[in-house]
Amino acid sequence: xxxxxxxxxxxxxxxxxxxxxxxxxxxxxxxxxxxxxxxxxxxxxxxxxxxxxxxxxxxxxxxxxxxxxxxxxxxxxxxxxxxxxxxxxxxxxxxxxxxxxxxxxxxxxxxxxxxxxxxxxxxxxxxxxxxxxxxxxxxxxxxxxxxxxxxxxxxxxxxxxxxxxxxxxxxxxxxxxxxxxxxxxxxxxxxxxxxxxxxxxxxxxxxxxxxxxxxxxxxxxxxxxxxxxxxxxxxxxxxxxxxxxx
Numbered sequence: 001x002x003x004x005x006x007x008x009x010x011x012x013x014x015x016x017x018x019x020x021x022x023x024x025x026x027x028x029x030x031x032x033x034x035x036x037x038x039x040x041x042x043x044x045x046x047x048x049x050x051x052x053x054x055x056x057x058x059x060x061x062x063x064x065x066x067x068x069x070x071x072x073x074x075x076x077x078x079x080x081x082x083x084x085x086x087x088x089x090x091x092x093x094x095x096x097x098x099x100x101x102x103x104x105x106x107x108x109x110x111x112x113x114x115x116x117x118x119x120x121x122x123x124x125x126x127x128x129x130x131x132x133x134x135x136x137x138x139x140x141x142x143x144x145x146x147x148x149x150x151x152x153x154x155x156x157x158x159x160x161x162x163x164x165x166x167x168x169x170x171x172x173x174x175x176x177x178x179x180x181x182x183x184x185x186x187x188x189x190x191x192x193x194x195x196x197x198x199x200x201x202x203x204x205x206x207x208x209x210x211x212x213x214x215x216x217x218x219x220x221x222x223x224x225x226x227x228x229x230x231x232x233x234x235x236x237x238x239x240x241x242x243x244x245x246x
Contacts, residue, residue, distance in 0.1 A: 023086045024115040024123055029075045032123055036061060036073035049114065049124035068094025068105050078110050081246045087129060088113050104141070107133040129246055131234040138227020144202075148218065151236040151244045152209045162220050162231065163202035173224045175203040180217040180232070193221050209237045 024032070028045070035045040042058050064071050071094030078087035090109040095102060114125035130150050136142060143165035152158045160177060176193040184191055202222075209216065214237050222229040238244060 022115060022117055024088070024113050025121075028115050028121060028123060029088065033073060033075045044122075046123040047116070049126075051126045051128075052124065064092065064094065064105075068096050068103075070094050071105065081112070081129070083246070085112050087111060101137050103135055103137050105133070105135050107131075128234065129236075131232075133232045135230045136227060138224075140226070142222075142224055142227045142229055144222060144229050144231075146220070146231055146233055148233045149235060151238055151246075153241065153244070154209055154213060154237055154239050155211045156209045157206055158209065158235075160205045160207050160218055160220075160233075161202060162222055162229075164222070164224065168201055168224075171225050173198045173222065175220070175222045177203060177205060177218055177220045179207075180219050185217050191219050193219065195221065195223065198222075209235070213237055213239050 032042075032045040035042050042061070043054055046052065046054050046057070048054055071092055074091045074093075076089045076091075078089040080086055088111045090107075090111055092105065092107040094105045096105075097103075108131070109128055110130040112127040112129060113123055115121050116124050132146065134144075134146075145163045145165055147159065147161040147163065149158055162175065162177070164173065174195040175198045176195045178191045178193055180191055203220065207216075216235045216237060218233050218235070220229075220231045220233070222231075236243075
């Protein structure tokens with residue numbers, strides 16, 4: 001099975017509360033999308049800044065392409081935040097054949113991006129608002145739902161649930177989940193996942209958020225006779241209730 005999905009969307013996780021500078025223009029977003037899907041370096045479209053390390057982005061992009069050679073990135077305008085900041089929706093899709101099994105990747109991020117102004121300006125900062133990645137195998141996409149909040153308060157208990165959308169009807173399924181460390185996320189390391197038999201149509205776990213602001217990233221594996229679903233979900237941990245729904 002391919003390595004951990006953590007970070008496969010490629011742009012970086014950031015807990016920076018605000019960004020200076022204007023949002024990117026349509027031309028800058030087009031340039032970034034072309035760079036992500038091209039064969040050259042990314043520095044023509046982005047530069048280091050708050051929450052953005054171009055070298056690390058490039059390493060992650062190459063890692064994605066090694067695992068999913070046909071990977072494609074797409075950038076579209078996202079829903080504005082409540083404070084009026086514009087967002088960008090990033091999606092990466094790809095596939096990989098391993099023997100008789102084909103794996104399909106679908107990663108999603110909602111981002112706030114900043115850019116340097118003027119002609120030739122580049123993306124120079126980012127905040128990740130939401131992030132989720134799914135990888136499936138099998139002849140058809142096994143329908144599952146991840147019932148995991150995007151943001152929680154520090155110290156809060158919350159549910160991490162992954163459900164099969166269709167009844168098991170006697171099928172034997174297994175699953176497991178684990179919280180990833182920051183090192184595992186940055187290095188795209190595969191975690192050790194202990195699988196257990198699933199009852200009730202899915203995986204259900206109550207967890208506690210850290211007592212300091214930041215984020216938690218969960219890795220989930222569901223095994224079903226019709227296929228395997230691997231997922232990661234990033235949960236923002238905040239100290240202020242107003243940050244729960246940006």
